[in-house]
Amino acid sequence: MVVVQGVVPPDAQRFQIDFQCGCSLQPRPDIAVHFNPRFYTTKPHVICNTLHRGRWQWEARWPELALGKGDGFLILFLFGNEHVKPFLLKSSRLAVPCTWPLPRGLWPGQVFVVRGLICPNPQEFTLSLRDDSTHPTVTLKVCFRNRTLAWISPWGRKEPISAPFLFHPQRFFEVLLLRRDNDLKMALNGNAVGAASLGQRALGRLREIRISGSVELYCVWC
Numbered sequence: 001m002v003v004v005q006g007v008v009p010p011d012a013q014r015f016q017i018d019f020q021c022g023c024s025l026q027p028r029p030d031i032a033v034h035f036n037p038r039f040y041t042t043k044p045h046v047i048c049n050t051l052h053r054g055r056w057q058w059e060a061r062w063p064e065l066a067l068g069k070g071d072g073f074l075i076l077f078l079f080g081n082e083h084v085k086p087f088l089l090k091s092s093r094l095a096v097p098c099t100w101p102l103p104r105g106l107w108p109g110q111v112f113v114v115r116g117l118i119c120p121n122p123q124e125f126t127l128s129l130r131d132d133s134t135h136p137t138v139t140l141k142v143c144f145r146n147r148t149l150a151w152i153s154p155w156g157r158k159e160p161i162s163a164p165f166l167f168h169p170q171r172f173f174e175v176l177l178l179r180r181d182n183d184l185k186m187a188l189n190g191n192a193v194g195a196a197s198l199g200q201r202a203l204g205r206l207r208e209i210r211i212s213g214s215v216e217l218y219c220v221w222c
Contacts (some may be wrong), residue, residue, distance in 0.1 A: 003077075020032065035048055037065055048060040067088060094220060099208055109178075113174065115219040118167055119169065126139055128140075141158075148160060148165070149193070175187075
């Protein structure tokens, strides 16, 4: 992942971020990813493209851009094997506390992913899975004061998670939840750290995930 932070000048017409294959001037190197926000039209938009052997390829256009002249921004480029995803880290939909609906609960094999950035002076971070009565079924609690992880039951029972503490101030994180039969397995930053046994009925009744605490979110999906 690559993070770019900056401010759009008040009189900006456009700017671009290019991930190119080399630094020569002649011949012009290929550009793997061309990211080009434009502000001179009625609605700001983004153009993405690839330059191959001096020719631009198929152009992708996003008609809406939650970024304007004079705005500060934090853009994250997340690279996969065959694709790249850019995220604007400041989004009203992902403002913390954040509630994400699960209309059909969690079914076997389903994955739920939360990605974000830890705040500079974090206190705690919680991820609660709630049923159709909005009561917490189970909560993942991350405590920065004593650097511990734990599952919290609806009755307040605490079950420590024996795993390295992988959350650090101003660092990115990923929490992955995977339903396997009657268990909810978890991975942090790609490392499996155990599971919580909830039962088939409880997992089927889940209707939302609520995220709160000392984090900024940039991606939630299932």
